[in-house]
Amino acid sequence: MTADDHLPGPPAGGPAPLAGGPVAVLANPTAGRGRHRALLPRLLDGLAAAGRPVRVLPAATPGEAEAACRAAVADGIGALVAIGGDGTVHRAMQAVAGTEVPFGPVPAGTGNDFALDTGFPADPVAAVDVIASALRADRTRVVDLARMTGADGAERWFGAVLAAGFDAIVNERANRMRWPRGPRRYDLAILVELARLRPRRYTLRLDGVAHELDAVLVAVGNCPTYGGGMRICPDADPTDGLLDVVVAGRVDRRTLIRVKPRIYQGTHVSHPLVTSYRARIVEVAADGIVTYADGERSLELPVTISAVPGALRLLR
Structure with a gap:
């Protein structure tokens, strides 16, 4: 991440600068491994x-990025734009969630789930054109966000999906590994955790109704996708004021390997061991799991997740 001031005047023949901050x-x-750096x-x-x-x-650093956004x-500021992947968007989102400050995500990472699920073009240049047009017209569209609260009162926001099962466990292992580097580290973490796969006891409380269940995968979605296009919560809609919860129950290793590719099309939800729910407030509890929100390491279970309608003003 970089620091610079880019302060041109209005384009020749164009409109005067809009009211508001920079x-x-x-x-x-x-x-995205630097592929859009140039x-x-x-x-x-x-x-x-x-x-x-x-x-x-x-x-x-990610911590400095989040602090810089909050300070801005x-x-x-009149608007905040994040150029990067879901991690960059997630950090910036913490500063603008629940405020009137408009936000524009420019998809330039390995995973760009939130930007794409909320209607921005996959091409970064095209996405900037959309954002610039919205800035000129002073136009925003509101979408929901999910607000997460931990047992200690810590709060985080997420825009796409919270992983609280097998995928979170894989991420946690991959982040502890020093070898190999790059995507192979994640692949190796998958193999290790597949060998250790076992259902865990979860307590879900959905709008106050408790569900005790054994599961290997739990995902809470404000948007449909995570992990670079996997439609884990295929029916999630960031404008309906609800969260979608997808649970894979007592799935064995072979079944998980067979079903997981179906997540890209969202057809895994038809499997008899997969259950879907919808709620405004979702409480998730289980032992020994650190959640991952928008692909970023987040709060340890138990957490309470609330759908917050219109929490983010998008420049679209």
Whole structure:
């Protein structure tokens, strides 16, 4: 992530700058293994064409990125744009959730689930064009977010999916591994956790109704996809004020391997061992699981997740 000021005047013959503060940009040049790094100047120029000053936020770590976004919102920015993958979007989202500050996600990472599920083009340049058009027109569209609260009162927001089962366990193992590097580390973590696969006892409380069950996979979705296009919660809609919960029950190793590819089409929910629920407030409890929200390490179970209608104003 980088720091810079990009402060052009309005384009010749274009409209005067809109009222409000500058557009703050959180840019992650390492997202998507850096494949869009060279595009950053073009993307900044595209945002500047909306006629507002553009300020790139300084951040070298995910924690610094989130802090920079919060500081920018506190300073009165007019909008926040995140250029990167779901992790970058997730960090920026913590600062604008529940505020009036408009937000634009530019998909430039390995996984871009939230941006794509909320209607932004997959091409970063096209996404910037959409955001710049919305800035010029002072146009936003609201979507829901999920607000998560831990047992200690800690709060986090997520936009796409919370993983609280096998996939979260795999992520946690992969993050502890120092070898191998790159995507092979995740593949190896899958193999290790498949060998250790066992159902865990969960307590789900859905709008106050308790469900005790054994499961290997639990996902809570505000949007349908996670992991770069896997439709884990295929019917989730970020404008309906509800959360979708998908649970894979007492699934053995062979069945999980057979069913998992079906997640890309969302057809796994028809399997007899997969159950779907819908609720406004979802409480999830189980021993020894750290959740992953939008692909980012998040709160340890138990957590309470609430659908918050209209919590985010998108520049669309």
